[in-house]
Amino acid sequence: MLKHNMPKHVAIVMDGNGRWAKKRNLPRFEGHRRGVEVLKNIVQASANLKVKILTLFAFSQENWSRPKDEVDSLLVLFRKLVRQESKNLCKNNVKLNFIGDVTRFSSSLQIEIENSVKMTSENDAMLLNVAVNYSGKWDILQSVREIAAKVAKSELEPSAITTGDITANCALSGLPEPDLLIRTGGEQRLSNFLLWQIAYTELYFSNIFWPDFTASDLEKAIDFYQTRERRFGKTSEQLKRNLSITGPLALGMEA
Numbered sequence: 639m640l641k642h643n644m645p646k647h648v649a650i651v652m653d654g655n656g657r658w659a660k661k662r663n664l665p666r667f668e669g670h671r672r673g674v675e676v677l678k679n680i681v682q683a684s685a686n687l688k689v690k691i692l693t694l695f696a697f698s699q700e701n702w703s704r705p706k707d708e709v710d711s712l713l714v715l716f717r718k719l720v721r722q723e724s725k726n727l728c729k730n731n732v733k734l735n736f737i738g739d740v741t742r743f744s745s746s747l748q749i750e751i752e753n754s755v756k757m758t759s760e761n762d763a764m765l766l767n768v769a770v771n772y773s774g775k776w777d778i779l780q781s782v783r784e785i786a787a788k789v790a791k792s793e794l795e796p797s798a799i800t801t802g803d804i805t806a807n808c809a810l811s812g813l814p815e816p817d818l819l820i821r822t823g824g825e826q827r828l829s830n831f832l833l834w835q836i837a838y839t840e841l842y843f844s845n846i847f848w849p850d851f852t853a854s855d856l857e858k859a860i861d862f863y864q865t866r867e868r869r870f871g872k873t874s875e876q877l878k879r880n881l882s883i884t885g886p887l888a889l890g891m892e893a
């Protein structure tokens with residue numbers, strides 16, 4: 639792994655808990671339970687690797703359509719994690735943030751979410767975004783609604799709307815877009831995770847089920863990232879010319 643070309647922002651679709659459990663004749667819940675342990679390990683590993691922003695897909699809006707007992711058990715695990723992890727995150731100087739429509743959760747869970755965010759708000763080594771009740775299309779929709787409200791109040795001309803306005807009202811606004819998106823569990827799809835924000839993100843798909851994913855698998859994904867040439871529409875020759883003028887750090891600055 640090259641220290642000078644680390645992804646600043648890594649996003650992960652943590653998939654494969656259910657199949658991990660099924661393979662072992664265990665209930666799906668066991669896969670999720672084990673998945674939470676792996677989540678903690680990967681947060682720690684990312685902080686150790688000095689990744690600045692980690693964005694995890696924990697629960698999608700579509701996941702509400704799973705059997706009620708599975709949804710309930712996911713909510714129990716989620717509440718426990720929120721309650722117990724803030725201290726650990728503080729130890730590692732990690733700031734916690736949630737993206738997604740948290741208003742769908744019970745008010746007591748919303749309060750716990752708020753408290754955990756407050757508790758970690760001064761931390762600055764890494765930002766951890768957890769996507770819960772999130773959907774990429776919903777994210778864009780609610781941004782468009784904000785913009786439409788301004789247009790309705792004549793505060794904004796439709797022709798003056800920019801991509802920047804859409805970004806500014808979407809989740810993760812103000813942050814660099816993900817450099818690397820990892821999906822575990824073998825599926826090669828986005829399942830309505832960040833859509834707007836990953837226009838130029840490098841995609842890495844791993845067949846490993848999330849409960850088996852380790853720090854060394856994360857490093858492998860970063861190794862893959864470091865082999866990619868991020869051209870952002872330019873030619874390879876343009877990038878190399880730029881590199882020879884400004885040195886090896888220039889590639890990371892292309893965005």
Ligand code: IPE
Pocket residue numbers: 652653654655656657658696697698701712823
């Ligand atoms: C990911 O694992 C966890 C959530 C979606 C909450 P899955 O539960 O989707 O596991 P598989 O895909 O069925 O194996």
Ligand code: IPE
Pocket residue numbers: 651652653654695696697698700701825827829
């Ligand atoms: C995506 O996984 C959501 C999360 C990992 C939280 P899913 O397991 O829900 O995705 P699909 O249904 O296989 O596309």
Ligand code: MG
Pocket residue numbers: 653654655823
């Ligand atoms: Mg799945």
